[in-house]
Amino acid sequence: MSNRLTRPETLTALGIVVVAAGFLVPAAALRPISALLPVAMLIGLIVLSVVLLISDQRKAAAGEAAQPMTKSPKRVFGAFALIVAYALATDFIGFYVSTVVAVPLTAFLFGFRNPLGLALATVIVVGAIWLIFDFGMSQDFPAGRLWAA
């Protein structure tokens, strides 16, 4: 039973129903004409997700195995975690410091282990960004909330 409920499509459909139902609460406070389109879309999402859920459960009942979403969950989770960590580091520590660390670290952790190549790529990427965006276009990057406080 638990296997049937942990199928990716079933979980996604349940997730959509919960989130869409959650959004219906603030929608109730809107003027009817302002709420028309959002409520129609939220109800549409709920109904369609229920259809998707039933269809997926029928497949499960017929013995059809669910397709796994990824062949290597650890790598996918690691990639997402690194990207989020890079965004947080940029926000709190600053763009350049985070980028100098993130570019070689990501490439190294995911299989490119040539030290010279990593160093060269980091210098080229960070140098090009500074030259084009900072120097050429006067683009400001996050300096880091920690240093600003």
Add this chain to the structure above:
Amino acid sequence: MYSDLLSALPEVIGFSNFAAVIIGVIAGIVVGAMPGLSATMAISVLVPFTFGLEPLVALGLMAGIYNGAMYGGAIPAVLLRIPGTPAAVATTFDGYPMAQKGEGGFALQVAVVSSAIGGIASAFALMLLAPPLSKVTLLFGPSEVFWVAVFGLASIIFLLGGNPVKGLISACFGVFVSVIGADPIYGTDRFTFGQLEMLDGISIVILLVGLYALPPVIDLLETPLKTDGVESSKLGTEPIWKAMPRMKGFWKTWLRSSVIGIWIGILPGAGGSMAAFMSYNEARRSSKNPEKWGEGEPEGVAASETANNADTASALIPALTLGIPGTAVAAVMLGGLLVHGLQPGPMLFRENPDVVFGFMWQFLFGAILLILLGGSLATNSFARLLNLPRPLLGSVIIVLMLIGVYSIHGRMFDVYLMLGFGAVGWVMDKLKFPLPPVVLGLILGGFAEENLRLALRIGRGDWGVLFQNTTSLILVALTVAVIVGPIVKRRMIDRRKQAES
């Protein structure tokens, strides 16, 4: 009708606008040559960087990337049997056997010439068909515009193929995202949860980068593709002018495939892959020796490459005139137009003729430049790109995504929002939810709501105003046909199968 087209020409051949097309074509070939990267992703990453640029420079880059990427996908398809873009799958059928026979260089030259011919034909189709269509659509009022938006959404959901329930969920999600922010008429907050950053609504660029750029990056890091690499010295490439006489028998294939590609491009929801497959099958069917196809027949490469480039500009015919994109790339390009304050649809031709007609010329120049830039010397150099390590490429794209999204408003909130959309996009991608309806929902959702409410105001709240004129009724009938047609077709196929079994 075509005078605006000629007036736009001098502007396009200015240095910065022309240079943008050249850079775009080169960048497009590079992106297309990298398995896992696509024109859609490249344009999504590029769009935020074009904020400060003149509209024609930005659009020139996009037109160049689109043309270049469609050809670039042929490079790994021929050399490694790995299609660089989904549209290059049919190119592998004969391109790779040619490479194994030591004719990889010639296969790439056939690909580049055919791509250029397809692109040129497509640009002419855009120039000839879009202006008269725009004249018709200029007559539309709010209720017709509302129905055009509904028709656009319906066509991309139901003609895209796959599971229509998933398509509808994608569209509902996109439309819902479009209503976040201040109400267009009363100005009240909708679903902003007190976040001032969301009052102006969600920028299409944030959604595009999240949906189209993050999932391929995760894929790059998830499965680092190991190839043996390619030595350019083993390609057997000769100067392109020497190879041209060997292609003179391909003219029928070029003509047929161009027509197929243009037609498929105009159809909402269909794309380069379908054009390439259909064109390959048709060319093979009309060949004198079809048994040789699949063993290294250069005409097979010509058929698929002509068609997948012939759908580029033609996909913009419904996109520019009605706001309905023919392909996913066209949907992303609509986002690019919006970034520059250009609302795709009937008014675009009246309010910004220089930009819209300039964009058409840029498509033509992009296609012509393919032969010069994608010729023998460039092909050798581009083949080396396949040796670039994918994890490194992935980490560089992550940095570009962050810079691009941050630079829109100079705030990290947008970056976090983009990551959220990226996670949603990855799940959707893996569960085969189509992404173009989300983008179209975001583009057309606000547009549809605004025109619906305007029509209701004109009709003093009477919903009958939406069905009061012939144009609206035709659009309603077309929408119903688009929804019911595929269902009827599927039932007929099922019945035929049952009868056969």
